[in-house]
Amino acid sequence: xxxxxxxxxxxxxxxxxxxxxxxxxxxxxxxxxxxxxxxxxxxxxxxxxxxxxxxxxxxxxxxxxxxxxxxxxxxxxxxxxxxxxxxxxxxxxxxxxxxxxxxxxxxxxxxxxxxxxxxxxxxxxxxxxxxxxxxxxxxxxxxxxxxxxxxxxxxxxxxxxxxxxxxxxxxxxxxxxxxxxxxxxxxxxxxxxxxxxxxxxxxxxxxxxxxxxxxxxxxxxxxxxxxxxxxxxxxxxxxxxxxxxxxxxxxxxxxxxxxxxxxxxxxxxxxxxxxxxxxxxxxxxxxxxxxxxxxxxxxxxxxxxxxxxxxxxxxxxxxxxxx
Amino acid sequence: xxxxxxxxxxxxxxxxxxxxxxxxxxxxxxxxxxxxxxxxxxxxxxxxxxxxxxxxxxxxxxxxxxxxxxxxxxxxxxxxxxxxxxxxxxxxxxxxxxxxxxxxxxxxxxxxxxxxxxxxxxxxxxxxxxxxxxxxxxxxxxxxxxxxxxxxxxxxxxxxxxxxxxxxxxxxxxxxxxxxxxxxxxxxxxxxxxxxxxxxxxxxxxxxxxxxxxxxxxxxxxxxxxxxxxxxxxxxxxxxxxxxxxxxxxxxxxxxxxxxxxxxxxxxxxxxxxxxxxxxxxxxxxxxxxxxxxxxxxxxxxxxxxxxxxxxxxxxxxxxxxxxxxxxxxxxxxxxxxxxxxxxx
Amino acid sequence: xxxxxxxxxxxxxxxxxxxxxxxxxxxxxxxxxxxxxxxxxxxxxxxxxxxxxxxxxxxxxxxxxxxxxxxxxxxxxxxxxxxxxxxxxxxxxxxxxxxxxxxxxxxxxxxxxxxxxxxxxxxxxxxxxxxxxxxxxxxxxxxxxxxxxxxxxxxxxxxxxxxxxxxxxxxxxxxxxxxxxxxxxxxxxxxxxxxxxxxxxxxxxxxxxxxxxxxxxxxxxxxxxxxxxxxxxxxxxxxxxxxxxxxxxxxxxxxxxxxxxxxxxxxxxxxxxxxxxxxxxxxxxxxxx
Numbered sequence: 001x002x003x004x005x006x007x008x009x010x011x012x013x014x015x016x017x018x019x020x021x022x023x024x025x026x027x028x029x030x031x032x033x034x035x036x037x038x039x040x041x042x043x044x045x046x047x048x049x050x051x052x053x054x055x056x057x058x059x060x061x062x063x064x065x066x067x068x069x070x071x072x073x074x075x076x077x078x079x080x081x082x083x084x085x086x087x088x089x090x091x092x093x094x095x096x097x098x099x100x101x102x103x104x105x106x107x108x109x110x111x112x113x114x115x116x117x118x119x120x121x122x123x124x125x126x127x128x129x130x131x132x133x134x135x136x137x138x139x140x141x142x143x144x145x146x147x148x149x150x151x152x153x154x155x156x157x158x159x160x161x162x163x164x165x166x167x168x169x170x171x172x173x174x175x176x177x178x179x180x181x182x183x184x185x186x187x188x189x190x191x192x193x194x195x196x197x198x199x200x201x202x203x204x205x206x207x208x209x210x211x212x213x214x215x216x217x218x219x220x221x222x223x224x225x226x227x228x229x230x231x232x233x234x235x236x237x238x239x240x241x242x243x244x245x246x247x248x249x250x251x252x253x254x255x256x257x258x259x260x261x262x263x264x265x266x267x268x269x270x271x272x273x274x275x276x277x278x279x280x281x282x283x284x285x286x287x288x289x290x291x292x293x294x295x296x297x298x299x300x301x302x303x304x305x306x307x308x309x310x311x312x313x314x315x316x317x318x319x320x321x322x323x
Numbered sequence: 324x325x326x327x328x329x330x331x332x333x334x335x336x337x338x339x340x341x342x343x344x345x346x347x348x349x350x351x352x353x354x355x356x357x358x359x360x361x362x363x364x365x366x367x368x369x370x371x372x373x374x375x376x377x378x379x380x381x382x383x384x385x386x387x388x389x390x391x392x393x394x395x396x397x398x399x400x401x402x403x404x405x406x407x408x409x410x411x412x413x414x415x416x417x418x419x420x421x422x423x424x425x426x427x428x429x430x431x432x433x434x435x436x437x438x439x440x441x442x443x444x445x446x447x448x449x450x451x452x453x454x455x456x457x458x459x460x461x462x463x464x465x466x467x468x469x470x471x472x473x474x475x476x477x478x479x480x481x482x483x484x485x486x487x488x489x490x491x492x493x494x495x496x497x498x499x500x501x502x503x504x505x506x507x508x509x510x511x512x513x514x515x516x517x518x519x520x521x522x523x524x525x526x527x528x529x530x531x532x533x534x535x536x537x538x539x540x541x542x543x544x545x546x547x548x549x550x551x552x553x554x555x556x557x558x559x560x561x562x563x564x565x566x567x568x569x570x571x572x573x574x575x576x577x578x579x580x581x582x583x584x585x586x587x588x589x590x591x592x593x594x595x596x597x598x599x600x601x602x603x604x605x606x607x608x609x610x611x612x613x614x615x616x617x618x619x620x621x622x623x624x625x626x627x628x629x630x631x632x633x634x635x636x637x638x639x640x641x642x643x644x645x646x647x648x649x650x651x652x653x654x655x656x657x658x659x660x661x662x663x664x665x666x667x668x
Numbered sequence: 669x670x671x672x673x674x675x676x677x678x679x680x681x682x683x684x685x686x687x688x689x690x691x692x693x694x695x696x697x698x699x700x701x702x703x704x705x706x707x708x709x710x711x712x713x714x715x716x717x718x719x720x721x722x723x724x725x726x727x728x729x730x731x732x733x734x735x736x737x738x739x740x741x742x743x744x745x746x747x748x749x750x751x752x753x754x755x756x757x758x759x760x761x762x763x764x765x766x767x768x769x770x771x772x773x774x775x776x777x778x779x780x781x782x783x784x785x786x787x788x789x790x791x792x793x794x795x796x797x798x799x800x801x802x803x804x805x806x807x808x809x810x811x812x813x814x815x816x817x818x819x820x821x822x823x824x825x826x827x828x829x830x831x832x833x834x835x836x837x838x839x840x841x842x843x844x845x846x847x848x849x850x851x852x853x854x855x856x857x858x859x860x861x862x863x864x865x866x867x868x869x870x871x872x873x874x875x876x877x878x879x880x881x882x883x884x885x886x887x888x889x890x891x892x893x894x895x896x897x898x899x900x901x902x903x904x905x906x907x908x909x910x911x912x913x914x915x916x917x918x919x920x921x922x923x924x925x926x927x928x929x930x931x932x933x934x935x936x937x938x939x940x941x942x943x944x945x946x947x948x949x950x951x952x953x954x955x956x957x
Contacts, residue, residue, distance in 0.1 A: 588802035
């Protein structure tokens with residue numbers, strides 16, 4: 001069953017006279033209960049994609065130009081503000097990157113969890129309070145700490161509170177935007193582990209946004225690689241990890257330092273991501289790609305390698321054609 | 324946990340702890356304001372002490388005989404050294420005795436109390452008006468940044484902080500008393516007499532409160548937790564009021580405190596234009612009469628008021644932002660831990 | 669050699685960047701232009717005026733604005749426009765002198781407090797006390813003690829404006845002092861004086877400049893207020909606040925005598941406020957990208 005379908009989404013930011021192509025016609029499908037990892041460098045358009053699904057692209061300067069975002073077949077982009085409010089927090093919830101700043105400093109954490117429950121469920125104050133306590137316990141925080149303020153919690157605990165807020169109404173889709181980037185490495189593992197456990201218990205589908213391929217391997221069953229506002233390759237975890245085809249994906253894997261192989265220097269991808277306000281014609285990656293040829297100056301085709309594996313590159317087409 | 328696992332018990336415990344924290348905090352603030360009060364007294368006394376001219380002539384008139392002057396000097400202790408007079412003044416102030424008016428011979432404190440209610444009434448009513456208009460306009464301007472309302476509001480508020488209050492007062496008198504003849508211009512004979520003075524100061528207060536509200540709200544609206552609130556599906560209005568405004572309040576409360584203090588002292592101008600017998604006008608008149616005990620007492624009294632207002636503002640901070648409250652209690656705890664460690668070592 | 673040249677280039681480019689950002693702000697530029705016009709008018713305007721600002725002319729008393737007297741005349745038949753132009757000189761002179769001396773005194777105190785912990789307590793308590801009394805009242809007390817005239821009013825204004833500078837300077841220095849480049853400077857043997865003038869002051873300048881413009885506004889308003897209640901500039905000097913005060917008795921029938929000089933105050937303060945707001949935005953490091 002398809003829960004969420006993103007079709008040809010285009011999002012632009014206009015800063016002064018510049019138009020920044022943040023998301024450039026991406027398509028993505030999330031099945032119920034599945035976890036998809038959205039991987040890419042900073043500025044690749046991952047967060048903008050997530051915010052579009054939430055209907056929270058800051059406007060101005062951002063604007064969804066075209067495309068469809070279907071939840072259960074209904075286009076979210078066509079819904080009114082009021083309808084979207086009923087979906088946000090209930091059907092789709094989001095975990096933000098920085099737990100330090102994502103909680104309101106002048107409200108107790110309990111109230112902040114209770115707020116989302118009261119918004120979406122018709123229950124009494126007492127019951128909402130009780131449920132908020134339960135949510136705290138669920139993410140491993142003693143329910144007594146209901147009345148404490150965010151500044152009394154550590155970063156990892158705050159992220160747990162944010163996860164409790166996101167899961168409080170049992171959403172069907174959870175979008176986690178780099179949920180562990182701001183945390184210490186040891187805490188990262190704990191939080192990730194907890195997220196995976198809760199996701200399995202509640203059968204929540206998840207879009208996990210990250211730049212960390214290790215995290216993806218642990219949590220996700222599908223992967224989409226984003227580069228400069230486009231999805232350059234997507235497939236199952238095996239497809240991407242066993243047989244990556246796009247030169248950018250291959251580069252990403254090679255840039256992970258390998259402890260077994262002694263090497264003089266890290267294998268980094270040369271160059272930088274193109275200025276999103278002035279994207280090159282054709283393949284966005286071609287300036288950094290060692291396999292680039294003349295034809296890469298044209299828009300590369302999306303090549304279906306299997307039922308699950310797609311890649312947007314001439315190289316794959318040539319190879320497939322040659323078979 | 325030491326205090327048991329029962330959430331109700333725990334909550335009670337927390338509330339008692341918090342109450343203690345707030346009390347400690349208030350006590351600390353009161354201790355901190357004593358030296359400032361002391362300093363103000365010394366400065367005000369000294370300024371009046373160095374004033375040229377013999378106060379005896381202020382009491383007796385210009386054609387007093389030398390004998391009379393001598394007598395007055397003895398009676399008021401005017402020939403005593405500076406420190407003795409300062410000490411005497413202090414002792415008096417501590418007992419609520421601000422000295423005697425040279426002009427009327429009545430206690431300065433009584434004279435002040437005759438006028439103080441007028442000034443306080445004017446200051447509080449104007450501030451109230453200013454808060455109502457300023458906060459509302461500031462929030463709208465911030466939420467609708469760059470809209471027509473924001474642009475026009477910004478220019479009007481800039482105008483408000485650029486216009487002297489006595490001039491605004493005169494413009495209002497010209498419009499509403501002279502031209503339209505709907506409101507009285509001077510005096511304090513009934514509620515309608517307060518409308519123009521309160522509007523003069525209130526509009527002025529609203530402009531600075533609006534500017535502060537706007538910039539504070541703009542700062543807060545950009546924060547991540549506002550996005551969190553929207554992501555919960557919270558309505559825009561509640562996101563602004565519950566999440567943004569509550570976080571934007573500290574600077575707004577600060578400017579309100581500053582405004583009330585400013586009005587207690589600065590109302591002198593408006594009091595002059597509208598002929599309101601208030602404290603500020605009384606102080607200025609007393610300067611002209613060289614009635615220095617009154618000037619001393621009046622300045623000290625308003626200074627005391629301002630200190631109390633600042634204290635109240637600090638206490639309000641505590642209730643707005645839990646971080647400020649715990650900042651004070653934690654510092655103490657940290658210090659205690661530090662000394663404990665030192666003595667053990 | 670190369671190093672100092674580099675630094676100079678960097679400094680000028682920083683100033684140039686701030687100037688560029690300020691130029692983009694239309695309100696700030698309007699304020700700056702208005703101020704320049706006001707300055708030129710009060711410097712040269714009185715020379716061009718056919719009237720003497722002090723000459724009384726009883727046949728032309730209480731004239732409303734007309735062709736020969738653009739802003740009318742007052743109760744002594746003096747041309748109000750000429751008096752406003754001359755008054756502008758006083759206002760600009762008072763403002764410049766007061767706020768400049770307040771900035772120098774205050775910054776020096778702030779520097780002392782930040783560098784010598786022993787002085788810190790004394791200076792900051794003094795600042796607290798001075799700020800504990802509302803400005804207007806402090807000015808009145810000082811003028812009462814020294815006597816009501818322009819010089820004493822200026823002393824009072826400079827004294828009451830300086831604590832804010834001391835506070836800002838101290839806070840700035842304390843934050844800058846902790847930064848690494850300060851350690852670097854002292855580790856290569858820079859003297860205290862050199863550190864203060866080459867490193868700290870340039871870095872602390874931004875908020876001081878903003879406070880300078882905003883403080884200038886309050887000096888303008890405060891000096892007019894003090895003169896209005898008779899505790900500042902004394903008649904017959906054509907100070908703006910004093911002119912409003914003199915026109916108060918004629919408000920009912922000859923409103924222009926009081927209201928027009930007030931407009932001069934409003935326009936000047938408004939222009940300074942616009943410039944100050946623009947400067948604050950242009951100097952705000954958070955807006956730098």
